[in-house]
Amino acid sequence: MSAGKPATEADAGADDLSVLRRLLLRPEQRRIAELGERLENPRLRARDVSRVLPEALRLSARDRADLGDALTPTVETIIHASVRRDSRRFADALFPVIGPAIRKAITEALRQMLQNLSEVLEHSLSRRGLAWRFEAWRSGRPFAEVVLLHSLEFRVEQVFLIHRESGVLLQHLSAGNVACEDAGLVSAMLTAIQDFVRDSFAMADDQTLDSIQMGDLTVWVEQGPEAVIAGAIRGNAPPELRGVFREALESIHQQQAEALRDFSGDPAAFETDAVQHTLQQCLQARYHERPRRISPLLVMLLLGLLAAGGYWAYTGLREQRAFESYLQALNQAPGIIVTRAGAAAGGYRVQGLRDPLAADPLSLLDGEGPLDPQRLDLHFAPYQALAPSFVLTRARRLLRPPETVNLALADGVLRLSGQAPARWTGEARRLALALPGVEAVDSSGLRDPGRDELRALRAALSEQVIRFHVDTTRGEADAPTLQRLARDLQRLQGLAREQGQAARVVLVGHSDATGTPARNLRLSRLRAEWLREQLLGQGVDPALLTLRAAGSSEPVSTGTGPAAQAKNRSVTLEIHLTSQQDADR
Amino acid sequence: MIRKKICMLGAFAVGKTSLVERFVKSLFNARYQTSLGVKVDKKSLAIDGRLLELILWDLAGEDEFVSLRLPYLRGAAGLLLVVDGTRPETLDTALALRDKAISEIGEVPSILLINKADLAEGWRIDPPDIDRLVARGWTILETSAKTGRGVEEAFLALGKEMLQ
Ligand SMILES: Nc1nc2c(ncn2[C@@H]2O[C@H](COP(=O)(O)OP(=O)(O)OP(=O)(O)O)[C@@H](O)[C@H]2O)c(=O)[nH]1
Ligand SMILES: [Mg+2]
Numbered sequence: 001m002s003a004g005k006p007a008t009e010a011d012a013g014a015d016d017l018s019v020l021r022r023l024l025l026r027p028e029q030r031r032i033a034e035l036g037e038r039l040e041n042p043r044l045r046a047r048d049v050s051r052v053l054p055e056a057l058r059l060s061a062r063d064r065a066d067l068g069d070a071l072t073p074t075v076e077t078i079i080h081a082s083v084r085r086d087s088r089r090f091a092d093a094l095f096p097v098i099g100p101a102i103r104k105a106i107t108e109a110l111r112q113m114l115q116n117l118s119e120v121l122e123h124s125l126s127r128r129g130l131a132w133r134f135e136a137w138r139s140g141r142p143f144a145e146v147v148l149l150h151s152l153e154f155r156v157e158q159v160f161l162i163h164r165e166s167g168v169l170l171q172h173l174s175a176g177n178v179a180c181e182d183a184g185l186v187s188a189m190l191t192a193i194q195d196f197v198r199d200s201f202a203m204a205d206d207q208t209l210d211s212i213q214m215g216d217l218t219v220w221v222e223q224g225p226e227a228v229i230a231g232a233i234r235g236n237a238p239p240e241l242r243g244v245f246r247e248a249l250e251s252i253h254q255q256q257a258e259a260l261r262d263f264s265g266d267p268a269a270f271e272t273d274a275v276q277h278t279l280q281q282c283l284q285a286r287y288h289e290r291p292r293r294i295s296p297l298l299v300m301l302l303l304g305l306l307a308a309g310g311y312w313a314y315t316g317l318r319e320q321r322a323f324e325s326y327l328q329a330l331n332q333a334p335g336i337i338v339t340r341a342g343a344a345a346g347g348y349r350v351q352g353l354r355d356p357l358a359a360d361p362l363s364l365l366d367g368e369g370p371l372d373p374q375r376l377d378l379h380f381a382p383y384q385a386l387a388p389s390f391v392l393t394r395a396r397r398l399l400r401p402p403e404t405v406n407l408a409l410a411d412g413v414l415r416l417s418g419q420a421p422a423r424w425t426g427e428a429r430r431l432a433l434a435l436p437g438v439e440a441v442d443s444s445g446l447r448d449p450g451r452d453e454l455r456a457l458r459a460a461l462s463e464q465v466i467r468f469h470v471d472t473t474r475g476e477a478d479a480p481t482l483q484r485l486a487r488d489l490q491r492l493q494g495l496a497r498e499q500g501q502a503a504r505v506v507l508v509g510h511s512d513a514t515g516t517p518a519r520n521l522r523l524s525r526l527r528a529e530w531l532r533e534q535l536l537g538q539g540v541d542p543a544l545l546t547l548r549a550a551g552s553s554e555p556v557s558t559g560t561g562p563a564a565q566a567k568n569r570s571v572t573l574e575i576h577l578t579s580q581q582d583a584d585r
Numbered sequence: 586m587i588r589k590k591i592c593m594l595g596a597f598a599v600g601k602t603s604l605v606e607r608f609v610k611s612l613f614n615a616r617y618q619t620s621l622g623v624k625v626d627k628k629s630l631a632i633d634g635r636l637l638e639l640i641l642w643d644l645a646g647e648d649e650f651v652s653l654r655l656p657y658l659r660g661a662a663g664l665l666l667v668v669d670g671t672r673p674e675t676l677d678t679a680l681a682l683r684d685k686a687i688s689e690i691g692e693v694p695s696i697l698l699i700n701k702a703d704l705a706e707g708w709r710i711d712p713p714d715i716d717r718l719v720a721r722g723w724t725i726l727e728t729s730a731k732t733g734r735g736v737e738e739a740f741l742a743l744g745k746e747m748l749q
Binding site: 166 | 587588589
């Protein structure tokens with residue numbers, strides 16, 4: 001197509017078409033767009049699949065086998081990984097399945113063991129059991145066997161599968177722990193006996209002797225066309241047992257038809273599990289239900305109970321004694337008062353009062369004694385005991401005295417001695433009177449080291465003279481002297497505060513008598529100011545210090561010589577102490 | 586293991602029971618034999634590396650009071666015919682018994698034992714008779730239950746023939 005007009009026409013046509021299409025097909029187009037979105041957007045697709053996945057799995061599992069095949073490797077991998085990561089979780093999950101099985105096996109084993117044990121016990125202790133024991137000793141047979149034989153109703157001791165024609169033994173089983181005589185010979189002899197009887201009494205071939213008494217055994221013989229089953233039975237077998245034999249024989253004829261027909265002396269063909277199993281069915285046994293009379297075992301049990309009762313009474317008595325002495329110990333312990341005590345269900349019950357400072361009641365019990373602490377039921381309500389030791393302990397807890405203080409209590413008087421700050425002493429005197437058991441406080445034995453020191457320090461500081469050269473406002477004092485002075489002032493302030501007092505220090509500036517009074521006044525002020533600057537520089541509290549210029553009006557030394565004059569060019573300290581309350585006011 | 590029944594056959598008092606007793610350490614007292622007419626014993630042999638269990642049926646010899654009980658022969662895989670070397674007529678009895686047995690149970694390996702070899706000076710069986718039997722294929726051995734001579738060999742020989 002060439003470019004130009006027709007193209008525009010075509011465009012216009014196409015435009016119309018798309019308009020038309022839009023008009024007609026808009027809903028469908030939207031739907032298609034939506035579907036496209038759902039197919040292409042992984043999140044939407046995942047959501048869609050997740051909606052149908054459970055149902056799909058269900059359907060697939062119901063109708064097809066290959067879903068399981070397909071999933072197996074994945075599931076196996078997951079399980080392996082899970083076990084590797086945290087085998088405990090897996091064990092926990094499996095436990096409900098395996099646990100009961102294990103428990104069941106163990107229970108079964110235990111049950112059997114108990115059964116055996118109880119039978120042996122019963123038989124060993126009964127009168128009959130003793131007779132059997134004697135019999136076992138006499139006959140040289142194991143006791144268990146004698147017990148077995150006597151409580152036996154019947155037991156098929158041995159089963160012979162015999163080749164009918166030759167009397168050769170094909171297979172033989174015997175019940176546990178029964179002596180097995182030479183089976184091959186027995187088999188031949190049984191056959192000979194059969195032959196003999198049949199021959200002697202001119203019986204037909206299919207008529208046979210089906211029961212032979214041999215000593216204390218009865219032999220039941222079941223004849224088949226090719227083979228014979230003979231069972232040696234102790235006791236009286238029920239007639240139903242015949243049926244069991246017959247069925248076994250028939251089953252063997254069926255299983256081993258060929259081997260029986262072609263038998264030429266090799267019994268291996270009859271050593272199969274199937275034959276063994278079939279013959280095993282014939283090895284039946286039944287035991288007498290033993291009448292439950294009062295057995296010597298029971299008597300012994302009762303005796304045992306009596307003995308236990310005696311022992312119990314004995315231990316009970318011992319325990320009672322132990323309890324009584326324990327009560328005594330409780331009553332003697334300071335701070336414990338027993339109000340009620342006696343035997344109670346499961347042991348003994350004690351009620352009373354106990355000072356929290358008293359000893360632990362259980363610690364008063366003789367741990368090695370016959371009274372078990374577990375059997376004691378102790379109930380103590382708290383109270384405050386007035387025993388001096390408790391009052392003192394409580395006083396110590398409340399007053400928290402410094403280590404230098406001693407506390408003593410006599411006739412309700414709390415005596416304080418040693419060293420303590422006056423402040424603590426005042427507080428302690430107030431608090432102590434609130435303590436039960438304290439009627440008065442005597443603190444005359446207390447000394448306050450801080451007060452003494454304060455007094456000494458005050459005296460020393462009042463003596464201090466900081467000198468200046470003629471006509472200078474710069475002190476002669478060197479740095480260490482100033483440092484010491486500053487430290488003393490700080491200590492003074494601290495000690496005063498401890499004593500409940502406020503200290504104030506006046507730096508008094510002086511000059512000698514030479515020069516004019518005005519000049520001297522100014523000089524003395526500058527000197528005091530200099531010292532203050534120095535002291536503040538050493539960290540002294542500004543609130544502590546005030547200044548006074550004395551000029552030459554308050555000479556430190558009244559002498560007129562040069563030495564006295566030098567003393568007067570100085571700053572001195574005035575120490576004022578006022579009680580805190582006054583200072584605050 | 587192979588189990589085979591063999592029967593001892595022969596006239597009375599030729600030494601069947603004595604031979605078995607020589608061969609087997611008998612477990613049972615054989616009082617029942619007189620009433621039953623048979624005594625059963627068992628002996629295991631190793632032949633060419635195979636275990637053979639022989640069930641020996643020692644049948645009472647015929648006399649005027651006792652006749653052979655044919656049922657005892659059934660299932661026998663071999664026969665030991667015993668002759669008393671000092672009594673020539675027992676050879677005839679043995680041969681007759683064999684014929685009877687064969688007709689009852691069919692052809693089975695048989696060996697002829699001329700017993701009481703310790704009394705050889707008193708033997709009265711004609712050597713030509715024996716040679717004739719040998720020529721007819723018989724295996725014939727001389728035994729003595731008294732000295733034990735040839736006893737073991739006799740049972741072994743029968744065992745071998747039965748296993749072939
Ligand atoms: N000298 C000698 N005497 C023997 C020998 N074998 C058996 N006797 C004797 O012959 C007698 C009969 O022996 P048995 O073994 O009872 O003979 P049997 O063949 O079993 O006889 P029945 O059972 O009656 O048929 C006994 O007195 C034996 O001691 C032997 O080899 N030499
Ligand atoms: Mg005999």
